[in-house]
Amino acid sequence: MRWLLIGIIVAATTAGEVLQAAGMRRHGEIRDFRPGAIRRAFAVLARNRFVIAAVAAMAVSFFAYLGLLTVAELSFAVPATAVTYVFETLLAKYVLKEHVNWLRWVGAALVVCGVVLVSL
Amino acid sequence: MTHEHARLRVKTWLFAVVVVFSNVFGNYFLKRGMPPALVTPLEYITVLFHPWVELGVLMLIVWMLSRMALLSWADLSYVLPVTAVGYVLVALVGKVLLNEQITVKRWAGIGLIVAGVALVSGGSAPQTAHPRPEAAGPGQ
Numbered sequence: 228m229r230w231l232l233i234g235i236i237v238a239a240t241t242a243g244e245v246l247q248a249a250g251m252r253r254h255g256e257i258r259d260f261r262p263g264a265i266r267r268a269f270a271v272l273a274r275n276r277f278v279i280a281a282v283a284a285m286a287v288s289f290f291a292y293l294g295l296l297t298v299a300e301l302s303f304a305v306p307a308t309a310v311t312y313v314f315e316t317l318l319a320k321y322v323l324k325e326h327v328n329w330l331r332w333v334g335a336a337l338v339v340c341g342v343v344l345v346s347l
Numbered sequence: 348m349t350h351e352h353a354r355l356r357v358k359t360w361l362f363a364v365v366v367v368f369s370n371v372f373g374n375y376f377l378k379r380g381m382p383p384a385l386v387t388p389l390e391y392i393t394v395l396f397h398p399w400v401e402l403g404v405l406m407l408i409v410w411m412l413s414r415m416a417l418l419s420w421a422d423l424s425y426v427l428p429v430t431a432v433g434y435v436l437v438a439l440v441g442k443v444l445l446n447e448q449i450t451v452k453r454w455a456g457i458g459l460i461v462a463g464v465a466l467v468s469g470g471s472a473p474q475t476a477h478p479r480p481e482a483a484g485p486g487q
Contacts, residue, residue, distance in 0.1 A: 244423065244427075245423065247414070247415060247418060248418045248422075248423035248426075251415050251416075251418040251419040252418070252419070254419055255419060256419050256420035257416050257419045257420070272415070278415075285411070289407075290391055293377070293381070293385065293391060293394065294385055294391070296377060296378055296381045297381055297382065297383065297384050297385050298384075300441065300447050304378075309431070309434065312427055312428070312431070315423060315424075315427055316423075316424050316427065318423075319422065319423040319424040319427075320424065323422075323423055323424075324475075325422045325423065325424045325475045326422075326475040327424045330466055330467055331424045331425065331428065331467050333463070333466055334428040334463040334464065334466040334467035335424070335427065335428050335463065335467075336463070337459045337460065337462050337463030337466065338427075338428050338431045338434075338459070338460050338463040338464070340456075340459050341434070341455075341456040341457065341458070341459030341460035341461075341462075341463065342434065342456060342460065343456070344452050344453065344455050344456030344459065345434070345438065345452070345453045345456030345457065345460075
């Protein structure tokens with residue numbers, strides 16, 4: 228049961244976070260943090276297809292995560308879902324076209340190894 | 348250019364701190380409010396009105412918004428490892444506030460995560476310089 232939930236969480240989180248990054252990158256850097264400007268940014272983002280899809284995917288991930296928390300310890304649940312790092316770094320390079328230098332690869336690999344150790 | 352660099356770095360750190368802490372405490376409050384089991388679909392909805400779960404959801408909303416802002420200028424492949432320091436804090440919160448066990452293996456894992464975070468945050472600028480998507484040639 229817990230591994231099924233983790234599978235759902237990983238798939239939904241990866242999709243959601245990559246879509247979120249794609250949507251925000253299209254929107255451009257948020258520079259103005261005054262309430263009026265934030266409200267305007269919200270209005271624009273609410274019509275951003277990537278952001279809408281990201282929120283939907285993250286909602287799926289959230290409810291699966293609630294289910295996981297009932298059957299697993301917090302210090303197992305959170306780290307076990309971190310395989311998303313592998314998928315998301317790969318998608319960052321090939322879909323978002325980010326320049327993933329060797330420091331970022333090594334960093335992501337260390338995080339994944341750490342996460343595996345934590346959840347063993 | 349260096350001024351622009353410094354400005355982005357400070358802004359990135361500020362938002363990374365908010366992202367990490369809202370996530371850690373969001374998770375803690377959620378776990379605190381969770382009943383021993385959720386069986387029917389309705390229970391998944393009603394649990395949202397439990398005060399601790401509500402507070403957790405609120406923190407996760409702050410997390411999502413601050414993360415969206417951060418991603419509007421920082422790369423996903425930068426944000427991911429840097430905000431991973433939250434895993435360490437979650438484990439510590441689990442130990443201190445929820446009395447969960449941290450084994451030697453988990454401590455070793457925590458050490459690796461910290462090393463990964465330090466490597467990425469110390470070693471690269473948060474943003475890929477892409478004035479135009481097609482200009483992603485060789486270089487730093």
